[in-house]
Amino acid sequence: MEHQQAAKIGEERGEAMIVIDSLCKSFGDNHVLKNFSLTLHSQENLVVLGRSGSGKSVLIKCIIGLLQPDSGEIIVFGNNVVQLSHHELDMLRTQVGFLFQSNALYDSMTVRENLEFPMRRHWFEISQREVDDMVMEALDNVNLGHTAEMMPAELSGGMAKRIALARTMILRPKIILYDEPTTGLDPITAREIESLMLKLHDKYKTSSIIISHDMNCVKTTADRVALLLDGRCYTDGSFEELEKSDDEHVKQFFE
Amino acid sequence: MNPIARSKDFLSQTGQISRFAGHLFSLGAKPPYEIKEFLAQCFFIGYRSLPLVGLTGFIMGLVLTMQLRPSLVYYGVQSRLPVMVGVAIVREIGPVITALIFAGKIGSSIGAELGSMKVTEQIDAMEVSGTNPYKYLVATRVVAGTLMLPVLTMLADVISLFGAYIGVNISAVTSFKLFFLQILHTIEFGDVLPAFIKTFFFGFAVSMVGCYKGYNSSRGTRGVGNSANTAVVLSSVLIFVIDLLAVQVTSILGLN
Ligand SMILES: Nc1ncnc2c1ncn2[C@@H]1O[C@H](COP(=O)(O)OP(=O)(O)OP(=O)(O)O)[C@@H](O)[C@H]1O
Numbered sequence: 001m002e003h004q005q006a007a008k009i010g011e012e013r014g015e016a017m018i019v020i021d022s023l024c025k026s027f028g029d030n031h032v033l034k035n036f037s038l039t040l041h042s043q044e045n046l047v048v049l050g051r052s053g054s055g056k057s058v059l060i061k062c063i064i065g066l067l068q069p070d071s072g073e074i075i076v077f078g079n080n081v082v083q084l085s086h087h088e089l090d091m092l093r094t095q096v097g098f099l100f101q102s103n104a105l106y107d108s109m110t111v112r113e114n115l116e117f118p119m120r121r122h123w124f125e126i127s128q129r130e131v132d133d134m135v136m137e138a139l140d141n142v143n144l145g146h147t148a149e150m151m152p153a154e155l156s157g158g159m160a161k162r163i164a165l166a167r168t169m170i171l172r173p174k175i176i177l178y179d180e181p182t183t184g185l186d187p188i189t190a191r192e193i194e195s196l197m198l199k200l201h202d203k204y205k206t207s208s209i210i211i212s213h214d215m216n217c218v219k220t221t222a223d224r225v226a227l228l229l230d231g232r233c234y235t236d237g238s239f240e241e242l243e244k245s246d247d248e249h250v251k252q253f254f255e
Numbered sequence: 256m257n258p259i260a261r262s263k264d265f266l267s268q269t270g271q272i273s274r275f276a277g278h279l280f281s282l283g284a285k286p287p288y289e290i291k292e293f294l295a296q297c298f299f300i301g302y303r304s305l306p307l308v309g310l311t312g313f314i315m316g317l318v319l320t321m322q323l324r325p326s327l328v329y330y331g332v333q334s335r336l337p338v339m340v341g342v343a344i345v346r347e348i349g350p351v352i353t354a355l356i357f358a359g360k361i362g363s364s365i366g367a368e369l370g371s372m373k374v375t376e377q378i379d380a381m382e383v384s385g386t387n388p389y390k391y392l393v394a395t396r397v398v399a400g401t402l403m404l405p406v407l408t409m410l411a412d413v414i415s416l417f418g419a420y421i422g423v424n425i426s427a428v429t430s431f432k433l434f435f436l437q438i439l440h441t442i443e444f445g446d447v448l449p450a451f452i453k454t455f456f457f458g459f460a461v462s463m464v465g466c467y468k469g470y471n472s473s474r475g476t477r478g479v480g481n482s483a484n485t486a487v488v489l490s491s492v493l494i495f496v497i498d499l500l501a502v503q504v505t506s507i508l509g510l511n
């Protein structure tokens with residue numbers, strides 16, 4: 001597949017987009033991440049697999065700076081996220097898209113305003129026509145051109161997920177973090193979201209971390225799979241490698 | 256909870272709110288400013304509260320006058336009715352009632368709005384899109400609330416005096432001109448200024464508490480309802496506390 005080749009090339013160049021090194025995060029006595037280490041290479045789709053409550057959402061929230069890790073390093077584009085100032089972090093965040101598990105569309109704004117919101121704040125010189133063009137392009141990317149004037153409450157779950165994806169992509173981020181993009185959707189809609197993710201990956205040459213426990217989604221999107229267990233990266237490898245593994249813990253996921 | 260734990264809890268919460276409010280001066284003062292959202296909030300907070308504030312102000316003036324009349328008649332000083340009502344409205348009842356209505360309408364709506372944005376991760380979404388949610392959501396609402404309540408109070412005062420005029424006229428005919436001249440003659444700068452200044456503090460307290468409660472809402476729908484509710488309760492209490500402090504300060508300054 002095309003995107004898998006692209007990822008190989010990225011790996012050969014050894015370009016690391018995100019490097020996570022011995023990350024620890026706990027909430028009181030609940031030690032969620034314990035010495036978690038992982039590297040995301042350029043143009044790679046990396047799936048992080050883990051049980052519910054194992055700390056997958058916590059992991060990507062640390063990457064984007066929504067949560068402060070207790071210790072460890074998170075290097076994104078060569079910057080240590082933990083040490084960035086407010087302003088530097090905001091600049092970094094325009095390069096990193098985040099798709100929320102709950103979509104998190106602004107429910108007091110129309111779909112169009114939802115998409116314009118990130119743009120207006122970072123590209124001050126942009127004209128209204130350019131904004132309109134980009135909004136239409138983003139909506140066409142997810143095949144929802146007709147929904148521009150609708151409110152988020154009027155959208156179905158699958159549509160809301162696609163709009164959220166369009167909003168995530170609108171600043172043309174180089175890295176995208178997906179938090180369970182297909183959970184809670186029917187299988188057909190889930191396949192649609194997966195193919196959209198792959199389409200956008202090829203079109204904009206992004207690198208992504210995808211959190212999931214939907215095996216279909218893992219199989220179609222993953223270049224590499226990492227297993228989050230007991231707060232550590234238990235193992236990683238291609239889908240086929242892990243599928244054939246004899247390890248008890250790995251097998252559980254592939255049954 | 257025992258009284259000691261209770262007061263400890265109250266003090267730590269006061270500290271947290273102060274820290275939260277402190278960000279307004281460190282963060283909110285820095286450009287870029289969210290002008291568009293600020294104006295939208297002024298419209299929402301100010302304009303949309305007008306009918307309610309006007310109606311309650313009118314009834315307040317009318318009822319107050321009708322209630323006061325018998326006592327004044329008893330002492331044979333019913334001719335002082337406009338003055339008494341005027342002073343009561345401008346100095347105390349106008350600002351406090353308007354602020355309480357404001358707490359009920361605006362404090363709860365800010366608390367519920369930010370609370371539901373918090374639990375549905377919209378505030379996080381704003382943050383990851385590189386917008387500072389404190390500046391966009393909190394600073395705009397607090398500044399708008401602080402500036403709009405004084406305006407609303409002035410309008411409520413005027414409408415309320417109009418209600419008082421009608422109240423006076425129910426049982427004795429007074430000319431409109433005479434009524435207002437009498438009030439304007441008695442009311443001094445020292446009556447109006449402290450009352451006006453304290454409304455800024457009321458507006459600040461109500462919108463800040465609403466934002467704080469919403470922003471720190473706990474997860475779930477229960478949390479949202481809770482933050483709207485406690486926002487109203489806490490800001491209503493604060494209004495009376497500020498009122499008490501204001502009367503002390505003005506008397507120390509010799510303004511009354
Ligand atoms: N803000 C928080 N405060 C306290 N504890 C938290 C917080 N966020 C997450 N946790 C805890 O961290 C643990 C991991 O949560 P997380 O949301 O990362 O799970 P997850 O792997 O994403 O699960 P799911 O697949 O259900 O989304 C849970 O035990 C949760 O209680």
Ligand SMILES: [Mg+2]
Nearest residue numbers: 056057101179
């Ligand atoms: Mg999660």
